[in-house]
Amino acid sequence: xxxxxxxxxxxxxxxxxxxxxxxxxxxxxxxxxxxxxxxxxxxxxxxxxxxxxxxxxxxxxxxxxxxxxxxxxxxxxxxxxxxxxxxxxxxxxxxxxxxxxxxxxxxxxxxxxxxxxxxxxxxxxxxxxxxxxxxxxxxxxxxxxxxxxxxxxxxxxxxxxxxxxxxxxxxxxxxxxxxxxxxxxxxxxxxxxxxxxxxxxxxxxxxxxxxxxxxxxxxxxxxxxxxxxxxxxxxxxxxxxxxxxxxxxxxxxxxxxxxxxxxxxxxxxxxxxxxxxxxxxxxxxxxxxxxxxxxxxxxxxxxxxxxxxxxxxxxxxxxxxxxxxxxxxxxxxxxxxxxxxxxxxxxxxxxxxxxxxxxxx
Numbered sequence: 001x002x003x004x005x006x007x008x009x010x011x012x013x014x015x016x017x018x019x020x021x022x023x024x025x026x027x028x029x030x031x032x033x034x035x036x037x038x039x040x041x042x043x044x045x046x047x048x049x050x051x052x053x054x055x056x057x058x059x060x061x062x063x064x065x066x067x068x069x070x071x072x073x074x075x076x077x078x079x080x081x082x083x084x085x086x087x088x089x090x091x092x093x094x095x096x097x098x099x100x101x102x103x104x105x106x107x108x109x110x111x112x113x114x115x116x117x118x119x120x121x122x123x124x125x126x127x128x129x130x131x132x133x134x135x136x137x138x139x140x141x142x143x144x145x146x147x148x149x150x151x152x153x154x155x156x157x158x159x160x161x162x163x164x165x166x167x168x169x170x171x172x173x174x175x176x177x178x179x180x181x182x183x184x185x186x187x188x189x190x191x192x193x194x195x196x197x198x199x200x201x202x203x204x205x206x207x208x209x210x211x212x213x214x215x216x217x218x219x220x221x222x223x224x225x226x227x228x229x230x231x232x233x234x235x236x237x238x239x240x241x242x243x244x245x246x247x248x249x250x251x252x253x254x255x256x257x258x259x260x261x262x263x264x265x266x267x268x269x270x271x272x273x274x275x276x277x278x279x280x281x282x283x284x285x286x287x288x289x290x291x292x293x294x295x296x297x298x299x300x301x302x303x304x305x306x307x308x309x310x311x312x313x314x315x316x317x318x319x320x321x322x323x324x325x326x327x328x329x330x331x332x333x334x335x336x337x338x339x340x341x342x343x344x345x346x347x348x349x350x351x352x353x354x355x356x357x358x359x360x361x
Contacts (some may be wrong), residue, residue, distance in 0.1 A: 002035075002036070002037075002271045002294050002297075003061060003293055003294065003297035003299050004035050004036045004037040004038075004294045004297070005296055007037070007283075007299055007314070008037040008039070008278055009277075010277055010278075010279055010299060010302060011279030011280055012133075012277055012278055012279060012280075012281050012282065012283060013038035013040060013254075013281070013282040013283070014037055014038050014039065014282075014283055014284055014285060014290070014314065015038065015039065015041050015052060015104075015256075015285070016029070016032060016038050016040075016041040016042075016284070016285060016287060016290060017040055017041070017042050017047070017258070017260075017261075017284045017285055017286050017287075018041065018047055018070055018286065019041055019043045019045075019047060019048070019051065019083050019084065019087060019105070020047075020050075020051035020055060020057075020083070020288045021051065021057040021082075021083055022051075022055055022057055024086050024087065024090075025057060029031070029041075029090060030035060030090060030092075031288065033090060033091070033320045034093075034293045035294070035332070036290060036291075037203075038290070039091065039094040039103055040091055040094070040102060040104045040105060040282070040284075041087055041105050041106070041284075042105075042106045042139075042161070042199075042258070042284045042343070043080070043084065043105070043106055043107065044107065044108050044340070045108060045111060045137070045342040045343045045346050046257040046340050046342040048076070048079075048080055048346055049345050049346035049349055051083075051344050051345075052076075052079065052346065052349055052350060052353070053216075053345075053349035053353070057127060058079055058353070059353070059357055061078070061079060061082065061120045062075065062079070062350070062353055062354055062357055063080075063357045063358075065078055066354050066357070066358060067290065069286070070353065072347055072350070072351070073110060073347065075350055075354075076133070076346060076347065076350055077127065077130075077291050080107060080254065081107070081127075081130060082312075084105045084107050084131065084133075084136060084335070085131055085132075085136070085224065086105075086134055087137050088104075088105045088106045088133040088136050089133075091103035091104065091135060092135065094198075095135040096133065099249040099258075100134070100135070100195060100251070101195075101249060101254075103135050103307065104135050104136070104137050104159075104161075104195075104197070105133075105135065105137065106136070106138075106139050106161045107135040107136060107137070107138055107139065108139040108163065108339070109124060109127070109138060109139060109140060110143075110343060111336060111339040111340040111342075111343045112142050112340060112343065113235070113335045114143055114145070114146060114339075114340070115144075115145045115146075115334065115336075116144060116145065117145045117146070117147075117148050117149045117152075120140055120145075120146065120149035121149050121151075121152045121153055121156070121182050124138040124140060124153045124158050124160070125153070125156055125158050126145075128158050128159070131153040134184050134243075135163035135177065136159070137159050137160060137195075137196075137197065138153070138158055138159065138160055138161065138179060138297075139160075139161040139162075139163045139199075140153065140160055140161075140162060140163065141162075141163050141164040141332075141336055141339075142162045142164055142165045142171075142173060142174045142332070143164065143172050143189075143332065143336060146162075146164075146353045147173050147174065147176075147177045148177070150162055150174060150178065150196075151177040151178075151180045151181045151184075152181070152182070153187075154177070154178055154181025154182060154194050154196060155180075155181040155182075155184040155185055156182075157190070157191075157194050158186070158194070158206075159194060159195045159196060160178075160324050161196070161197050161256070162174040162177075162196065162197070162198045162199060162253075163199045163202045164199070164259070164332055164335045164336060164339075165198055165199055165201065165325070165330040165332075166200065166201050166204070166205070166328045167229075167328035167330050167332075168223065168225075168228050168229055168232055169200055169228045169325075169326070169328070169344065170200075170328065170332060171200055171232060171233075171255075172232060174198045174253075175198060175232075175233075175236055175253060177307070178196050178198075178253040179241060179242065181194070181252060182194065182245050182250050183245070185210045186245065187249055188278040189250070190249065191249065192245060192248050192249040192250035192251075193249055193250070193251060194250075195251060195253075195299055196253040196254075197253060197254045197256045197282060198233075198253055198254070198255055198256060199256040199257075199258040199284070200225070200226065200229050200256065200257060201237070201254065201258045201259035201260060201331070201335065202222035202223070202225060202257060202258070202259050202260060202272055202276075202353055203222050203227050203259045203260060203261060203262065203263050203272060204222070204233075204259050204263075204331055204335070205221040205225055205327070205331065206218065206219050206220075206264065207263040207264075208223045208264060208327060208330075208331060209221055209317070209322055209327075210263070210264065210322070211269070212320070212322065213317065213320045213322065214320065216244045217313075217316055217317060217320060218264065218267075219264055219267045219271060220239075220313050220317075221313070221314075221317055221322075222259075222272065223272065223276065223310075223313075224309075224310040224313035224314055225258055225269075225310070225314075226272075226275075226276050226303075226319075227303055227307040227308045227310040227349050228307055228310045228311075228314065229255065229330070230255060230278055230281070230303050230307055230347075231305070231306060231307030231310075233255040233281075234305055236345070237252055250283070252280070254280065254281060254282055255278075255280075255281045255282070256281065256283070256284060257276050257281065257282065257283045258284050260272035260273060260276070260283055260284070260285055260286075261286040262289070268293050269288075269289060269295045270289060270296070273285060273289065273293045273297055274293075274297060274299075274300070275297055276303065277301065278299075278301050278302050278303040279302060279309065291308040
């Protein structure tokens, strides 16, 4: 049995961290669903920038949308929703079989809204309504300004993938926002069946500390952070506050391990997949890592309920001079900035493609 199937049987969902029209048109995504137990996918501006700039598969639609007067962000979201609604339809079976637990795709808001609560809420509702798919998440970053947008969007009934979480405190803030949004719905007599996932980015911790710690600590911090957050996730699910909501019809905000491609060429290419097996969670995996895990990954057990030895590992990093709180803040702000830069490159790529296509017609 392939390791991907073993993870699925353990109760962890494998989602592909990629979306391109070529993946859809070639049948490759369907093959990953059939052969590698993939039950969802995630996207971000960097993924779409690469997809649109490096493929001719979008040319016909770019030309048509240009003719309709669309450009920039408006044109991008038309293209993205075409791809993501097709992918959502491929995962509809998983969504139905699991009663909405699995089978999701995700669309990121414009990174330019990362620090604008009101506009994030408005854009999240508008894009989710436009997609018209029950299994499409809107991604909102768990920044200080994003947290109230998450709460309001959940209260409005919009499924949210909370992105750009790096630390325990950031995770807890997103979980609190989810709970508050559900509590608003409960007070209003509305259905509590509004889904969410909390995406905690892991490998970037190791990338940021690679040259600052002894060899014995390299590639251990991201896994320890994942274990720490997993314990908090389990604690939350056992809390009286959550159980009251669950009894009223709510479903958990699932923990999602993100940024799980190995950065260090000297380390195992499936390091974070092997180490972060855990039931009732998600691991969203770069395409290259997914294929590698299907080929030579192993499942030797799950993260213990206690999270394992993360406290000792975090202590060792602090002793080595790593300010974990500051690094978490820096990683989140740096991640938001990187997505903003990718967004600019994406819009530039669309503009350049539009000009080339217009010049040939």
